[in-house]
Amino acid sequence: MEKExxxxxxxxxxxxxxxxxxxxxxxxxxxxAFIFPGEPHMIRVSIGSVKTREETMSEVLWxxxxxxxxxxxxxxxxxxxxxxxxEFEIDGVHYRAAMFRTARGAVREITDLDAMHFIAVGDLLxxxxxxxxxxxxxxxxxxxxxxxxxxxxxxxxxRENLPADLMERxxxxxxxxxxxxxxxRWFGMIHGDFHSNNYFVDGNNIxxxxxxxxxxxxxxxxxxxxxxxxLMNGYHMEKSRRDALxxxxxxxxxxxxxxxxxxxxxxxQLLELFIEYRTSIMAxxxxxxxxxxxxxxxxxxxxxxxxxxxxxxxxxxFDMIMRQAGAFKAGFASGxxxxxxxxxESREGTEAIVYLEGRLDALTAPETEKKxxxxxxxxxxxxxxxxTELVYISSAGIRVxxxxxxxxxxxxxxxxxxxxxxxxxxxxxxxxLDQEGTENRI
Numbered sequence: 001m002e003k004e005x006x007x008x009x010x011x012x013x014x015x016x017x018x019x020x021x022x023x024x025x026x027x028x029x030x031x032x033a034f035i036f037p038g039e040p041h042m043i044r045v046s047i048g049s050v051k052t053r054e055e056t057m058s059e060v061l062w063x064x065x066x067x068x069x070x071x072x073x074x075x076x077x078x079x080x081x082x083x084x085x086x087e088f089e090i091d092g093v094h095y096r097a098a099m100f101r102t103a104r105g106a107v108r109e110i111t112d113l114d115a116m117h118f119i120a121v122g123d124l125l126x127x128x129x130x131x132x133x134x135x136x137x138x139x140x141x142x143x144x145x146x147x148x149x150x151x152x153x154x155x156x157x158x159r160e161n162l163p164a165d166l167m168e169r170x171x172x173x174x175x176x177x178x179x180x181x182x183x184x185r186w187f188g189m190i191h192g193d194f195h196s197n198n199y200f201v202d203g204n205n206i207x208x209x210x211x212x213x214x215x216x217x218x219x220x221x222x223x224x225x226x227x228x229x230x231l232m233n234g235y236h237m238e239k240s241r242r243d244a245l246x247x248x249x250x251x252x253x254x255x256x257x258x259x260x261x262x263x264x265x266x267x268x269q270l271l272e273l274f275i276e277y278r279t280s281i282m283a284x285x286x287x288x289x290x291x292x293x294x295x296x297x298x299x300x301x302x303x304x305x306x307x308x309x310x311x312x313x314x315x316x317x318f319d320m321i322m323r324q325a326g327a328f329k330a331g332f333a334s335g336x337x338x339x340x341x342x343x344x345e346s347r348e349g350t351e352a353i354v355y356l357e358g359r360l361d362a363l364t365a366p367e368t369e370k371k372x373x374x375x376x377x378x379x380x381x382x383x384x385x386x387x388t389e390l391v392y393i394s395s396a397g398i399r400v401x402x403x404x405x406x407x408x409x410x411x412x413x414x415x416x417x418x419x420x421x422x423x424x425x426x427x428x429x430x431x432x433l434d435q436e437g438t439e440n441r442i
Contacts, residue, residue, distance in 0.1 A: 122256025234327025
């Protein structure tokens with residue numbers, strides 16, 4: 001086993017007594033999640049540079065506080081050392097780990113949804129938002145960002161990479177949302193990514209998990225996130241998206257939600273605005289994802305959300321694209337790790353360009369290193385690594401870069417994003433390779 005994963009395994013065994021060799025591993029651009037079949041707990045491991053310790057602790061404490069409002073919140077559990085958050089370093093990279101209850105049940109298919117489902121989901125989200133409102137009234141605050149602070153890095157990236165007309169549309173929606181007062185009646189701690197892949201259905205119970213995106217925001221954003229997912233996935237495809245929302249989803253959802261929190265009627269009138277904003281966030285997020293290891297059929301997913309945004313009304317835009325393409329089929333991939341990275345290269349004389357994609361970590365690094373060294377054996381002297389579609393690099397990936405640095409007369413990097421660049425910078429490699437390429441000392 002690659003050293004990095006072996007050290008991680010040893011650390012988690014010491015902290016939690018659970019062996020990740022017996023777990024299924026899922027990943028996003030920020031976290032590893034280890035799910036243990038038959039066990040009531042799962043472990044999430046995050047790279048320390050993604051969030052501060054205060055932010056991680058606040059998330060875990062807020063989720064723990066929510067347990068008093070709903071028994072189906074997947075609350076945190078302490079480690080064997082009685083710590084809520086464990087911290088450790090592997091090859092100079094800082095990691096934080098936390099253990100949560102594993103959700104019961106499974107994702108419910110769109111064809112199986114009914115009025116009772118929407119009532120149950122509304123009931124759960126109403127409880128969560130009521131808890132956020134009560135915390136604000138009690139003067140309790142958590143060290144989590146406000147919604148616009150949280151999205152600022154993604155928007156900055158999008159402005160450099162999305163078409164100007166699309167970004168102008170997204171900025172216009174953002175300004176409308178920003179103009180909504182931050183009234184505690186409808187503003188407080190929210191889940192931040194509430195959709196049907198982040199809760200499981202177990203009979204009449206809805207088990208909610210993955211609070212990694214929680215922030216201070218508008219309650220209507222969580223509601224919009226749930227609604228647009230149901231609509232995109234094709235609930236009542238025979239109807240317009242607006243009719244399906246207003247006739248078949250919202251009346252029942254509100255029945256459950258308003259058992260715990262009653263929002264002013266004028267705020268419900270903002271639901272379509274927040275659906276537009278949620279769609280904007282999906283477009284911005286998809287612009288940063290460069291590997292189909294996270295989202296399947298990536299280009300179709302982008303077009304599915306971008307096309308409606310460019311129409312005068314987003315719901316009408318979804319009607320148009322869904323009449324042509326059907327329901328949203330791209331979806332999120334299972335996220336199971338894949339040891340084979342898609343390989344693409346080009347050569348000219350003694351120069352070669354390798355296009356790195358997705359993740360360069362303990363699982364993909366050995367094969368990548370093997371192929372790079374084969375280039376050297378075949379006469380390549382100058383190597384360029386195009387990192388435009390590389391979303392994550394671990395210490396195992398750094399070792400690949402160092403091996404390339406030592407074996408080629410010239411190594412250059414291009415297209416390095418902020419997250420990858422931060423990890424490379426921590427190793428000091430950027431001091432040798434200023435991302436423009438330098439003649440190597442062999």
